[in-house]
Amino acid sequence: MSTAECEQQGTGWGILEDLPGDPMIWVLIFSELAAFGLFLGAFSVARAIHPAVFAAGQAALDSNLAGLNTIVLVTSGWAAARATKAVRAGERQVARYWLLGGMALGGLFIAIKLAEYAEEIGRGVGLETSPFFTLYFLLTGFHLLHVGLGVVILAVVCRRARILGVETATAFWHMVDLVWIVMFPILYLVQ
Amino acid sequence: MTMPDRIDITWIALIGLALATIVLPPLMPRAMLGNAVLLALAVIKGRRIALDFMDLRAAPALWRGLVSAWILIVLLLAWLTSAVVPLI
Numbered sequence: 001m002s003t004a005e006c007e008q009q010g011t012g013w014g015i016l017e018d019l020p021g022d023p024m025i026w027v028l029i030f031s032e033l034a035a036f037g038l039f040l041g042a043f044s045v046a047r048a049i050h051p052a053v054f055a056a057g058q059a060a061l062d063s064n065l066a067g068l069n070t071i072v073l074v075t076s077g078w079a080a081a082r083a084t085k086a087v088r089a090g091e092r093q094v095a096r097y098w099l100l101g102g103m104a105l106g107g108l109f110i111a112i113k114l115a116e117y118a119e120e121i122g123r124g125v126g127l128e129t130s131p132f133f134t135l136y137f138l139l140t141g142f143h144l145l146h147v148g149l150g151v152v153i154l155a156v157v158c159r160r161a162r163i164l165g166v167e168t169a170t171a172f173w174h175m176v177d178l179v180w181i182v183m184f185p186i187l188y189l190v191q
Numbered sequence: 192m193t194m195p196d197r198i199d200i201t202w203i204a205l206i207g208l209a210l211a212t213i214v215l216p217p218l219m220p221r222a223m224l225g226n227a228v229l230l231a232l233a234v235i236k237g238r239r240i241a242l243d244f245m246d247l248r249a250a251p252a253l254w255r256g257l258v259s260a261w262i263l264i265v266l267l268l269a270w271l272t273s274a275v276v277p278l279i
Contacts, residue, residue, distance in 0.1 A: 019254060020246045030257070037265050048272040067213035071206060074240070078202035081244045085198060174245040181236045182262060185229045186269045189216055 020084070021168035029175045032146070036179045039142070040186055043135045047190075050131055055191060057132025060125060062116060063188040069112050070184050073147075076105035077177040080154070080170040092161040099158040099166070102173065106151040113144050136187060143179055150176045201243040208236050223274045230266045237262040 016023035047054040083098035117137075127137050150173045157165035212232050219225040241258045242248040248255070 015251060015253065018251050020250075026254075033258070033261050037261055040265050041268050044269045044272040048276055051276045063216070064213060067209065070209045070212070074202065074205040074209060074236075077240060077244050078198065078205075081198045081201075084246070085196070171245060174240055177244065178237055178240045178258075178262075181240060182233055182265055185212065185233045186266070189212070189229050190226045190269055190273050 019171070021171045022164060025168045025171050029171060032175060033179070036143075036183070039135075039139055040183060043139060043186060046131055046135060053130050054132045057130055057136065058188065058191070060120070060123070061136070061188055062119070065112060065116050066184055066188050069109050070180065072105050072109045072112065073177050073180050076102045076109065077174055079105060080173045084166055084170045087161055087163050087166040095161045095166055096158055099154050099161070099169075102170075103151050103154050103158070106147055106154070106173075109147055110144065110151075113140065113147075139183065139187065143176070143183060146176045146179070197243055201239045204239055205236055208232050223270075226270055226273050230270050233266055234262055237266075 011017060011023070013023035016026055019026045079098045079102035083095045083102065086092075086098055087095035125133055127134050150169075153169045153172055157169040212229060215228065215232075216225070219228060238259060241262070242255070245258070247258060
């Protein structure tokens with residue numbers, strides 16, 4: 001088959017072409033979901049092995065602050081979804097406003113999480129306090145890193161506000177939102 | 192009067208479910224049932240994000256199924272491992 005014939009049949013991404021945004025972001029999204037899934041599975045198994053240690057660790061967390069962060073992040077996801085809808089309708093300036101709103105809420109999530117860490121560390125809790133806190137800091141820290149990266153990606157696409165860029169950035173942002181929604185009850189609430 | 196957008200309805204539903212997740216724990220027996228309720232709320236929230244925010248509702252069933260399976264497996268494992276502890 002010639003190159004021209006291949007190009008006529010699409011971009012070469014196969015069934016990934018049917019997803020919004022650049023197909024490469026979906027390769028990343030599925031990789032990230034696999035990594036977070038394994039990590040959260042390890043946390044659940046470790047809880048079953050050390051129930052008393054995990055119960056004591058969980059009791060030392062502020063689940064109300066984490067619940068507030070859930071509301072902040074889903075609202076940010078809503079703003080990102082609104083940005084995608086606006087850019088598809090050709091309203092690029094409106095899309096920029098929604099993206100800025102999503103980024104601001106992402107920044108608020110980071111600020112709340114850092115305040116939570118500061119309070120915990122101030123009480124003498126650290127990575128080596130217990131297996132619970134080792135996994136807690138690694139999991140939430142890895143997620144926080146993704147929130148920061150997501151804000152940067154939203155900022156990068158905000159200037160031009162083109163359909164492909166906005167769809168790609170917001171797909172990543174929704175993955176970050178989805179991971180937190182699953183992580184929150186497992187870390188803070190399940191006993 | 193215009194109909195509310197699906198994105199807006201999903202956001203309102205997510206806020207309601209998030210508030211339920213915050214308010215319910217002190218009111219529930221914190222055994223298998225309480226954990227099941229909290230994790231079921233997370234399944235519903237995760238599905239709404241995947242379908243309406245990630246736009247997988249319009250995507251091929253393979254991708255919808257994969258993300259839904261990820262949500263279900265991770266949360267079901269959390270419930271099973273918590274349910275197993277009292278039996279050990």
